[in-house]
Amino acid sequence: MSALWAVIRRDLLLAMRRKSEVLTALFFFAIVSSLFPLGIGPEPDMLRKIAPGVLWVGALLAAMLSLNRLFAADHQDGTLEQMALSPTPLALLVSSKVLAHWLVSGLPLVLLAPVLGLQFDLSPRSLAVLMISLLLGTPLLSLIGAIGAALTLGIRGGGVLLSLLVLPLYVPALIFGAGAVEADISGLGAGGHLSLLAALTVLAGFFAPWAATAALRIALE
Amino acid sequence: MSALWAVIRRDLLLAMRRKSEVLTALFFFAIVSSLFPLGIGPEPDMLRKIAPGVLWVGALLAAMLSLNRLFAADHQDGTLEQMALSPTPLALLVSSKVLAHWLVSGLPLVLLAPVLGLQFDLSPRSLAVLMISLLLGTPLLSLIGAIGAALTLGIRGGGVLLSLLVLPLYVPALIFGAGAVEADISGLGAGGHLSLLAALTVLAGFFAPWAATAALRIALE
Amino acid sequence: MNNRLINWFKFASPQSFYPLAGRLWPWFAALAAIFCLAGLWLGFFVAPTDAQQGEGYRIIFVHVAASWMSMFIYCVIAFWAAIGIVFNTRLSGMMTSALAPTGALFAFLSLWTGALWGKPMWGAWWVWDARLTSELILFFLYLGFIALTAAIDDPRRADRAGAILALVGVVNIPVIYFSVKWWNTLHQGASVSLTRAPSMAQTMLWGMLLMALAFWMYAIAIALYRVRVIILERERHTTWVADLPEIKA
Amino acid sequence: MLTVANLACVRGERRLFEDVSFSLEQGQWLHLEGENGAGKTSLLRIVCGLLHKESGEICWAGRPVAESDDEYRADLLYLGHAGAIKEELTALENLRIAAALGGRKLDETAAFAALRRLGLKGREDLPARFLSQGQKRRVALARLLTSRAKLWVLDEPFVALDVRAVDELCSIIAEHLRGGGMALFTSHQAVNLGAAGRKLRLGP
Amino acid sequence: MLTVANLACVRGERRLFEDVSFSLEQGQWLHLEGENGAGKTSLLRIVCGLLHKESGEICWAGRPVAESDDEYRADLLYLGHAGAIKEELTALENLRIAAALGGRKLDETAAFAALRRLGLKGREDLPARFLSQGQKRRVALARLLTSRAKLWVLDEPFVALDVRAVDELCSIIAEHLRGGGMALFTSHQAVNLGAAGRKLRLGP
Amino acid sequence: MNWNSPAEFFAMGGYALYVWGSFGVTALCMIVEPLLARKRRCDAVNSLRREIAANKEDQ
Numbered sequence A, B: 001m002s003a004l005w006a007v008i009r010r011d012l013l014l015a016m017r018r019k020s021e022v023l024t025a026l027f028f029f030a031i032v033s034s035l036f037p038l039g040i041g042p043e044p045d046m047l048r049k050i051a052p053g054v055l056w057v058g059a060l061l062a063a064m065l066s067l068n069r070l071f072a073a074d075h076q077d078g079t080l081e082q083m084a085l086s087p088t089p090l091a092l093l094v095s096s097k098v099l100a101h102w103l104v105s106g107l108p109l110v111l112l113a114p115v116l117g118l119q120f121d122l123s124p125r126s127l128a129v130l131m132i133s134l135l136l137g138t139p140l141l142s143l144i145g146a147i148g149a150a151l152t153l154g155i156r157g158g159g160v161l162l163s164l165l166v167l168p169l170y171v172p173a174l175i176f177g178a179g180a181v182e183a184d185i186s187g188l189g190a191g192g193h194l195s196l197l198a199a200l201t202v203l204a205g206f207f208a209p210w211a212a213t214a215a216l217r218i219a220l221e
Numbered sequence C: 001m002n003n004r005l006i007n008w009f010k011f012a013s014p015q016s017f018y019p020l021a022g023r024l025w026p027w028f029a030a031l032a033a034i035f036c037l038a039g040l041w042l043g044f045f046v047a048p049t050d051a052q053q054g055e056g057y058r059i060i061f062v063h064v065a066a067s068w069m070s071m072f073i074y075c076v077i078a079f080w081a082a083i084g085i086v087f088n089t090r091l092s093g094m095m096t097s098a099l100a101p102t103g104a105l106f107a108f109l110s111l112w113t114g115a116l117w118g119k120p121m122w123g124a125w126w127v128w129d130a131r132l133t134s135e136l137i138l139f140f141l142y143l144g145f146i147a148l149t150a151a152i153d154d155p156r157r158a159d160r161a162g163a164i165l166a167l168v169g170v171v172n173i174p175v176i177y178f179s180v181k182w183w184n185t186l187h188q189g190a191s192v193s194l195t196r197a198p199s200m201a202q203t204m205l206w207g208m209l210l211m212a213l214a215f216w217m218y219a220i221a222i223a224l225y226r227v228r229v230i231i232l233e234r235e236r237h238t239t240w241v242a243d244l245p246e247i248k249a
Numbered sequence D, E: 001m002l003t004v005a006n007l008a009c010v011r012g013e014r015r016l017f018e019d020v021s022f023s024l025e026q027g028q029w030l031h032l033e034g035e036n037g038a039g040k041t042s043l044l045r046i047v048c049g050l051l052h053k054e055s056g057e058i059c060w061a062g063r064p065v066a067e068s069d070d071e072y073r074a075d076l077l078y079l080g081h082a083g084a085i086k087e088e089l090t091a092l093e094n095l096r097i098a099a100a101l102g103g104r105k106l107d108e109t110a111a112f113a114a115l116r117r118l119g120l121k122g123r124e125d126l127p128a129r130f131l132s133q134g135q136k137r138r139v140a141l142a143r144l145l146t147s148r149a150k151l152w153v154l155d156e157p158f159v160a161l162d163v164r165a166v167d168e169l170c171s172i173i174a175e176h177l178r179g180g181g182m183a184l185f186t187s188h189q190a191v192n193l194g195a196a197g198r199k200l201r202l203g204p
Numbered sequence F: 001m002n003w004n005s006p007a008e009f010f011a012m013g014g015y016a017l018y019v020w021g022s023f024g025v026t027a028l029c030m031i032v033e034p035l036l037a038r039k040r041r042c043d044a045v046n047s048l049r050r051e052i053a054a055n056k057e058d059q
């Protein structure tokens, strides 16, 4: 138990020490969501329509960008070896790392999303649905991302390979997440989408740590 | 001279050796551009309207993602020190590295763009304008990106900080690039946008290598 | 000529700037308070109600001043950055890091008050107008500057990296501004148009100017104050800092 | 306690070694020698279970290692080329976190004492990034003082250390051996740890 | 040729050394000693111009270094802790690219000969990732054989090498000195390079 | 004088939320920022004093 807690504490400590890290994931989200109007044009009607998609894609990219730091630093300086040699099962340690990753890079996105939603002129109700969908969906992003990060560990150019592996797996999260907000905007009720999203997250919570652990063991060879 | 050529040759060789690298930047571009229709919905009219923006934002993100490898690997294994100690001026070596970066990560985007444009039902003429705008704009992305990459070198969590620094500076490229395609679609003529884009690229070609070199010298301290 | 140059460089040393800043900042703070009171009085009690916008227009008194300051401070930062790169003075780096938070604050206030103004006037918190967009980007530039200098722990390196970024940014600001402007005016949004008071009442103008002056004084005062703290932090190992009365006491 | 029998290792298409056998009892050390590239690092990593072995058997306390994984790992301390040092954390934090990963809580005084013994007094609160190469290595080695593992597996522990630190490390290992521990290490330098051990040469 | 006068270095808030002076003439070597963290690496990097000096002067061929940068760098070869080895490239490619960065084209036979002399025969075409630690170090050292620089600045060149490689490296440096070269290096081990040199101790 | 009563002043012709929201946040920021700066100065001075005291003990 104490090892798990130590891993979470350490990852949060590292995030604080690197100061900018937490904030910059947020800003990436903010900037990407602001780039789209610049690329597409300023008409509010159009923007309102594409808002859920753009915001979810932005969250997804922000979560993804922070993934390649999930295990890479620990791999390079040998901490991962030490984790594999720790008496605590590696899968549990991996789960703590994923949890810490979500706390650092997922949760802040959830909190920032409504502000960005305002840029696209969304209604308060839709903003609430957006937050809920992100709250349910970002852990899924971290969990799936952990598998991808573990698989691409130690492979040079892994960063981009990682996106290649992970983005297709993110598609369901994107569809249900953005779908929930869209359904709400068009008055259809977001319940169905949200419960599917929650189910996916729970499932991934059970299986992803094991898959990531297996992948890590391969990378350590 | 031979040192410049050697740098370019080496970077291309490394890109080939890491195989996945060139391909995955492309796939990232492809996947991001395909995620949008998923997040936004399938109406063709809407898609045609947002196409230039989405494609350009996709290209921009793909170019940006490959940036943090621009100097990082060379910094870590000491090659950058050796470059700074080389009798050839560092600014020239940096220019060659930027050129190599563009060849590896910018040029392929230009070639892939028309294929992705088809997904959004663009006309052949607009596709041509899209390609030209990317051809003129992607070097600008590499040049500005080099400054950001040099500034964030050796700073942990630099990857996301890099995006924060670079994305605001990318805005003009995005606006003129996507603007050119949009102007063409709406029949206004893309000439003005394109020539502005070209002017910016030429300007950056003169000044960005110096700024990047100054930043690199700081990182080497 | 030569004599004057030397004088300037004398004040460019942290040791002599520290007491100078200490003497100056209270005056600027007092001026800020006076101008602010006068401006608020003019703005709220003298300036008449606007014909089109009712009382809502009174946001102008903070909004415009904050917007101006946010842009101006960035230019000052770039100026100090250039000085730092050319003359390699230590003080310039301290000035940039003392000014940046205040500049970011004003950029934020400009966005905030603008958004609060936009909702009643345009019916939306935010529209993608050229001016608003470039202010947003300016805000991001500030944040980038602050994040970059915070991420480097050696102050000398942080200063120089920040200086390069500030200069690159200041070259880009006009480019960004004009690109955004052109982007926006090429296809103007249909439902929104800027409704501005065509000719400002004289008292409004004065109120605005007074508030701008107040913000200006405030920015100078807080920057001087903060630069003193930064000097203390960075020069902690010098003997003159150890001999300062406020440290000895 | 540790018995290694008929170990063979293949990397790429190269057979690095075969038929390597040795055993370590309490209080004994084994110094692995060999030219660069002989396969010393590979052997150590196989013993720790980090690398796949081609053939052979490794037993700890009489039982093959694969079966008693968790217990084995609790008895094991491995220190590789990379020291598992986080550049952003201070020496103190690095040490305490390493202990926590090994499943034990380390209190501050013990950590301070360990760092001091390795000559890092006054550097406890400096981020590791600012430490010199040898100092980083010392932080990693401080783990030896705070762990209760019986088997120490050390890959070139003497590299980058100055003369005084090499002596200190030797006496640390000797203490561990006197307490019934075991040490398996590689080094290109000659080391003197007393009689209860031997050298094993890999390769020609 | 190389004269260093009254050098001082400050890292963070720590004054590492001050008033360090020495000079190197053709055929001479200088062995920099000192405890871990004494500032040896920092001194070497200052001499190369990679690190900012607090005060003091460095002259090459009678002229202060800052003025004659390009010529100085053409005469200089620096080998740090990191060997500038790309893991994806083969030993041969690494060596040839390093030469090109130094401004010279290296033909294949010369490169092969250099690698062979450092005991990497048969490993020339293996990506560096698969090499052992000592072998990677040898690839970096092969640059010594292919460069024409007069001043060699080597940071712990003997680390991770086996005994035979240490001897070989010594003889390579000795040859360089006989040819009128200079060598400035750090090492925690004792080295024997002949009479034309001395040791300098940093710190207490 | 524009206002007949304090209530009218605070109602701002129906724009109270927006006007007071702007002025309030601005005032808040301009109060908090100096306070933060002051705290930073106190921290700096205190740590300096402690350090100097520690140095004296050493000698």
Ligand code: HEM
Residues within 6 Å of the ligand: C060, C063, C064, C067, C068, C110, C111, C112, C113, C114, C115, C117, C118, C119, C121, C125, C126, C131, C132, C133, C135, C136, C195, C196
């Ligand atoms: C988030 C929203 C807004 C932002 C970021 C913003 C930004 C700016 C900036 C940067 C300036 C100074 C520009 C210059 O002097 O050229 C400015 C001035 C001004 N703004 Fe805004 N603004 C916003 C919303 C509004 C709204 C809603 C109104 C009124 C309906 C408004 C009215 C004005 C006026 C009257 C000026 C003075 C312009 C002049 O005299 O040139 N702004 N704003």
Ligand SMILES: Nc1ncnc2c1ncn2[C@@H]1O[C@H](COP(=O)(O)OP(=O)(O)OP(=O)(O)O)[C@@H](O)[C@H]1O
Residues within 6 Å of the ligand: D011, D012, D013, D014, D016, D034, D035, D036, D037, D038, D039, D040, D041, D042, D043, E123, E126, E130, E131, E132, E133, E134, E135, E160
């Ligand atoms: N894929 C591969 N193909 C061929 N040879 C390989 C491959 N991977 C590793 N090797 C060889 O395996 C050996 C690795 O050995 P190892 O790292 O265990 O050496 P070592 O004894 O620790 O050497 P050192 O003293 O330099 O640390 C090297 O000789 C290397 O060339």
Ligand SMILES: Nc1ncnc2c1ncn2[C@@H]1O[C@H](COP(=O)(O)OP(=O)(O)OP(=O)(O)O)[C@@H](O)[C@H]1O
Residues within 6 Å of the ligand: D123, D126, D130, D131, D132, D133, D134, D135, D160, E011, E012, E013, E014, E016, E034, E035, E036, E037, E038, E039, E040, E041, E042, E043
């Ligand atoms: N920011 C800083 N604050 C305090 N001390 C610092 C800082 N940066 C570096 N140092 C100190 O500077 C020294 C770095 O020295 P350097 O790397 O030159 O040592 P070295 O003699 O090469 O040691 P080694 O033998 O271990 O390689 C270390 O003692 C380190 O603690």
Ligand SMILES: [Mg+2]
Residues within 6 Å of the ligand: D040, D041, D042, D155, E132, E133, E134
């Ligand atoms: Mg080894």
Ligand SMILES: [Mg+2]
Residues within 6 Å of the ligand: D132, D133, D134, E040, E041, E042, E155
């Ligand atoms: Mg050193």
